[in-house]
Every structure is written in structure tokens, then in C-alpha cells.
Amino acid sequence: MKTPLLADVYAVEAFQTHGHQMVDLLAKHLKAAQKATRKTIPYTDPEIEKKFWEQYPEKQDFQTLAQDLIDRSIHVHQPKYIGHQVAPPAPITAVSSMLTSFLNNGSAVYEMGIANTAIERIITDQLCAQLGFDSNARGFLTSGGTLANLTALLAARSVKDRSGVWKNGHEESLGILVCEEAHYCVDRAARIMGLGDKGILKVPATTNYAMDTAALEETLEKAKQEGIQVFAIVGSAPSTATGTIDPLDKIASFAQKHGLWFHVDAAHGGAAIYSTTFKKDLAGIEKADSVAIDGHKMMMMPALTTALLFKDGSHSYQTFSQKADYLLSDADHEDWYNMAKRTFECTKSMMSIHWFVLLNQYGTSVFDEFVTKLYQMGRQFAEIIKKDANFELALEPQTNIVCFRMVQKQLSEKELNTLNERLRFALVQEGSFYIVQTKLRGTHYLRVTIMNPKTDPEILSALLAHLKELAKPILQNLK
Ligand SMILES: *Cc1c(COP(=O)(O)O)cnc(C)c1O
Numbered sequence: 001m002k003t004p005l006l007a008d009v010y011a012v013e014a015f016q017t018h019g020h021q022m023v024d025l026l027a028k029h030l031k032a033a034q035k036a037t038r039k040t041i042p043y044t045d046p047e048i049e050k051k052f053w054e055q056y057p058e059k060q061d062f063q064t065l066a067q068d069l070i071d072r073s074i075h076v077h078q079p080k081y082i083g084h085q086v087a088p089p090a091p092i093t094a095v096s097s098m099l100t101s102f103l104n105n106g107s108a109v110y111e112m113g114i115a116n117t118a119i120e121r122i123i124t125d126q127l128c129a130q131l132g133f134d135s136n137a138r139g140f141l142t143s144g145g146t147l148a149n150l151t152a153l154l155a156a157r158s159v160k161d162r163s164g165v166w167k168n169g170h171e172e173s174l175g176i177l178v179c180e181e182a183h184y185c186v187d188r189a190a191r192i193m194g195l196g197d198k199g200i201l202k203v204p205a206t207t208n209y210a211m212d213t214a215a216l217e218e219t220l221e222k223a224k225q226e227g228i229q230v231f232a233i234v235g236s237a238p239s240t241a242t243g244t245i246d247p248l249d250k251i252a253s254f255a256q257k258h259g260l261w262f263h264v265d266a267a268h269g270g271a272a273i274y275s276t277t278f279k280k281d282l283a284g285i286e287k288a289d290s291v292a293i294d295g296h297k298m299m300m301m302p303a304l305t306t307a308l309l310f311k312d313g314s315h316s317y318q319t320f321s322q323k324a325d326y327l328l329s330d331a332d333h334e335d336w337y338n339m340a341k342r343t344f345e346c347t348k349s350m351m352s353i354h355w356f357v358l359l360n361q362y363g364t365s366v367f368d369e370f371v372t373k374l375y376q377m378g379r380q381f382a383e384i385i386k387k388d389a390n391f392e393l394a395l396e397p398q399t400n401i402v403c404f405r406m407v408q409k410q411l412s413e414k415e416l417n418t419l420n421e422r423l424r425f426a427l428v429q430e431g432s433f434y435i436v437q438t439k440l441r442g443t444h445y446l447r448v449t450i451m452n453p454k455t456d457p458e459i460l461s462a463l464l465a466h467l468k469e470l471a472k473p474i475l476q477n478l479k
Contacts, residue, residue: 019098021063029070030091033077034454039431040078042071074434079454082463083434085240085268085401088452090300090366096357097302100350107348108340117337120352126359127293127307130273132286138313138336141295141305141351142343145267148292148308150189151344153232155290155310155319156261157193160231166321175199175228177219179211179246181239183265198228208395209440211235211246216254232261237282238269241438241447242394243378243401245269249284256287264288267306269399271298274367278375281398289315295354297451298371298400305351316342370453374400377450381460388464394445403438403445406471415478417444419471426470433463 008014032038044052049072060068075081077088089097100116107113107120124139131137142148153176157165161174174195178186180202190200201223206212216233223230233255235246248264255262264270264285270293272278273285285291291309295301310316313334319342340346358366378400385391385404394403405420421444424437438447446467450460 018062022066023095025063025066025070026091026094029075030077033075034079036079036459038075038078040080040434041074041428041431043428043431044072077452078434079452079456079459080433080463081452082448082450082455082460083436085297085449086303086451087296087298087300089296089302090358092357092361093301093354096353100353103350105350106346107343107350107352108338108346110337113339113350116350116352117339119356120339121336123352123355123359124307124309126364127273128309130364131288131291131309133309133311136313137309137311138316139307139309140316140339140342141348141355142308143306143345143348143351144304145183145265145292145294145297145306146185146188147344148267148306149183149185149234149263149265150192151308151319152263152290152292153186153189153193153234155315156232156263158318159315160259160261161229170194173199173226173228175201175223175230177201177203177216177223177230177233177260179203179205179234179236179239181205181209181211181241181244182234182236183240183267186234186265198226201228201230205244209239209242209244211251213247213250213254216251220258230258230260232263234263234265235288237264237266237272237285238399238401240268240401241440242403243268243397243399243449244395245281245398247284248282248288252284252287255289261290262288264291267292267294268297268401269371270294270307271367271371272375272399274364275371275375276368277372287311295351298374299355299367300358300370301354305349305354307355373453374450377455377457377460378402380457381448381450384457384460384464390468391464394440394443400450401447402450403440403447405443405445406467408475411478413443419474419478420444420446422474423467423471426474427467430470433466435463 076086105113105116107117110117120141128137128139142151157174161170163170176190187200201219203219204212204215220230233251235248235251237248238245252262270291272282289311293307295305296303378397381402382393382397385393390406391404392407405416406423407416411419424446427433427435435446435448438445
């Protein structure tokens with residue numbers, strides 16, 4: 001059989017042309033994005049967007065195809081992108097992504113990913129040391145905070161439940177403690193594990209949306225009376241909606257007292273272990289049994305890459321196996337290099353390369369600068385909001401997540417909710433800035449996450465001014 005198409009697909013010259021075209025286009029895009037001269041989000045109705053791509057010309061010129069993709073996507077490199085917690089990837093990691101996609105090495109078994117497996121060990125050892133763990137700690141990289149949290153809880157259950165849950169399943173009622181403000185993926189992980197409603201023991205939050213550790217004893221006692229064996233407690237650093245960091249040190253003491261596994265969901269803010277200014281807010285994280293940190297949020301990497309780190313490395317081998325119960329310190333051979341024994345994934349992308357490239361080219365200071373700058377900008381935005389009588393903060397921000405709303409004296413709480421909801425949607429449709437929203441105890445708030453170091457006080461002030469303009473017609477209609 002003649003295979004002209006396949007010859008085209010693998011032609012070297014075409015690859016070179018496409019590659020150069022793409023880098024030029026993206027460089028142009030980056031320049032425009034940084035100047036913030038274009039829209040941040042080109043919002044279209046989902047049905048219209050679907051039609052556009054259904055009717056897309058076949059064999060479109062590649063450069064045009066790439067440009068259309070850029071033009072019809074949200075732009076995280078725009079300083080006016082202050083919405084969800086997605087990093088504007090450091091451009092060098094986009095370039096290394098091309099390398100990793102091209103090489104397509106895996107990491108299930110060592111032979112299929114020689115360099116990236118060794119590098120994964122080095123990166124996770126570095127993270128463990130930065131956390132304050134000792135040399136018994138081990139970690140690995142996995143596809144997202146959601147999967148990392150599930151994997152951590154599976155390990156916790158395997159270690160804490162002595163009935164051999166991996167082999168025998170479990171009949172007793174098991175449960176975990178978690179703050180009502182935690183990311184929904186913790187709840188989902190518990191349900192996937194079969195814990196059900198009754199196994200997810202929600203600890204109430206304080207007025208500042210942190211776990212209320214004063215309520216822990218009572219919550220645990222109540223669970224015990226209902227016959228639930230609690231095996232783990234999860235702290236958030238920070239929680240997603242408000243960016244509040246749970247009191248990790250207090251949770252650690254509670255966990256130790258009751259023999260519970262302590263997992264820290266630091267998907268968003270774990271990178272602050274590198275921040276000379278804000279590391280102190282994570283005090284107690286070094287006492288955790290496991291910690292999840294997303295590279296694609298506060299560490300400038302493309303999605304997805306998450307580190308899951310275990311204080312006692314041998315626990316990481318127990319997640320998907322009953323055995324592997326050797327102690328690392330006296331293990332004859334610890335086959336850390338066959339990653340699939342410990343990860344949920346079989347095939348996994350060469351995600352360690354993003355971490356290595358950043359560290360190798362810029363050093364750990366790059367994470368300090370990034371996190372510190374963005375957390376400080378969160379505080380600066382709070383000060384700007386406080387000076388404007390048209391707006392109020394939901395709470396003092398602890399990180400780069402800020403929740404606030406527009407207020408007007410003459411409006412009821414219900415009308416204020418409607419105002420802020422309509423305001424957010426008007427902004428999305430208009431597209432210059434991108435922000436999100438959240439409901440806190442029944443109140444509708446606007447929410448920003450400052451993810452881009454180029455977002456400055458001037459842009460944040462411009463956001464408030466713009467919101468006031470957009471509010472005018474909405475206020476007319478509310479009256
Ligand atoms: C983003 C986030 C998650 C989910 O992580 P993914 O990488 O999106 O799967 C979990 N927990 C917290 C606190 C988060 O901020």
C-alpha cells in the first residue's frame with residue numbers, strides 16, 4: 001500500500017515550517033496580551049461556537065487555523081485575566097511542552113522515561129526538603145490536584161485501616177474530616193472511595209472561612225457515636241473560594257492526638273513554601289502525612305502537573321498494594337523509578353520536565369518572586385477596594401484570591417445579589433477583563449485570582465472603574 005498521507009504527516013520540512021509559524025504567532029500574541037490591548041475573553045454562546053468549528057474549512061492553512069484557535073480562546077497572559085486559578089505558563093515551559101509532546105516518553109516503567117523519571121525523583125525530593133520533610137519523604141507527580149487528593153486519601157485509608165481494604169474492601173463505616181469550605185474534589189474523592197454522605201464529616205468554618213478547629217473534637221465525637229471510623233483529616237492551603245488557609249498547625253496537633261492521617265490540599269498555595277514572605281502562613285504543613293501542590297496554578301506551568309508528597313515515603317507505595325511495606329531506610333532496593341506502582345496513571349506525560357526547566361533556568365527564587373508578588377497584589381487590591389464606597393470586601397485576603405462585591409445603599413440584599421450576578425455576566429460578555437464569582441453564605445460575590453505578575457494596581461483600579469460603568473444600565477433596570 002502506498003501511504004502518501006503518512007509520508008506528509010511525518011515530513012521533516014513541514015514540521016519545521018509549522019513550528020516556526022507557531023512560535024512567531026505565539027510571540028506576537030504574547031506581546032499583544034502583555035500590552036492588554038485586546039479582549040481577555042472572546043465570549044460566544046456555546047451553540048454558536050460549536051457551529052463555527054463544525055463549519056470550519058477543511059485543510060485550512062495551518063497558520064490561519066492556529067490564529068483562529070488563539071483568537072477564540074481566553075487569554076491567561078493578559079494582565080486583565082484575573083479569574084480562575086490558572087497560571088499564565090512561563091513561555092519556556094510552553095516550549096518544553098513541545099519537546100515533551102514530541103518525545104512522548106511515559107513514566108509507568110523506567111525504560112519508557114529514563115530522563116524524566118530520574119528528574120521526577122529529584123524534583124519531588126527538592127519539594128519534600130522545601131516542605132521541611134526529612135530524607136524518608138518521597139513523592140511523585142500526577143495529573144492534577146483532584147487526582148492527587150484522591151490518591152492521598154487512598155493511601156491514608158490503606159495505611160490507617162488495618163483490615164486490608166485493598167484486598168478485602170471494607171464493611172465498617174469509614175470517614176474523613178474536612179472543612180465545609182474545602183474544594184469539591186475532596187468530597188468527590190470520598191464518594192469515589194465509597195464513604196458516602198455519612199463518611200464526609202464537614203467541619204464548620206469560622207467567619208473568615210477557615211476550618212473552625214474549636215469544633216473538631218465535637219465533630220469527631222459525633223462521628224464516633226454514629227459508628228464511623230474517621231481515618232483522615234484534610235486541611236486546605238488555601239481553600240478555593242476565598243483563598244483562606246486553614247490553621248494547619250492546630251489541625252496537625254489534632255490529627256496526631258487522634259491518630260488520623262493529615263493531608264494538606266495545597267493545590268493552589270503550596271508554592272508558598274518557596275516564598276520568603278508568606279511561608280510562615282503554612283506553618284504546620286511540615287507535620288502533614290501528605291501534601292498536594294499544583295504546578296499549573298501558582299508555579300507557572302502548563303496544565304496538568306501536580307506533586308503529591310508523603311512525609312513517610314513508604315506510605316506512597318501502599319496506595320495500590322497491600323505490601324510494599326518496607327521501610328525506606330532499610331530497604332535493599334527501593335524501586336522509586338517504576339512510577340506506575342505509586343501513581344493512578346499508567347501512561348503519564350513527561351510533566352517533571354516543566355519543573356526541571358524552570359528550576360534549572362531560573363532557580364527556586366523564581367517561585368518566591370511569583371508567589372510573593374501575587375499574594376502582595378491581593379492585599380493591595382483589598383486596600384483599593386476599601387477606599388471605594390461602591391465596593392466591599394467579603395474578607396481580608398490571605399493570598400491572591402480576593403472576594404468583593406458592589407454595594408449600593410438603596411438596594412436590598414436580594415437586589416445586591418442580582419446586581420453583582422448581572423455585573424459579572426455583563427463583564428464576561430463585554431470581554432475586556434475576566435473575573436469570576438462565588439456565593440458565600442448566600443451572598444453573591446465577585447471573585448478575582450491575581451495570577452499574572454503583570455497585573456498591577458492600575459489595572460485593578462481600572463477594573464473597579466469599569467464595573468461602575470457597566471453597573472449603570474443594570475441599576476436602571478433594578479429600580
Ligand atoms: C484547584 C484546586 C483543586 C483541584 O486541582 P486540579 O489541579 O484542578 O485538579 C483542589 N483543591 C484546591 C484547594 C484547589 O485550589
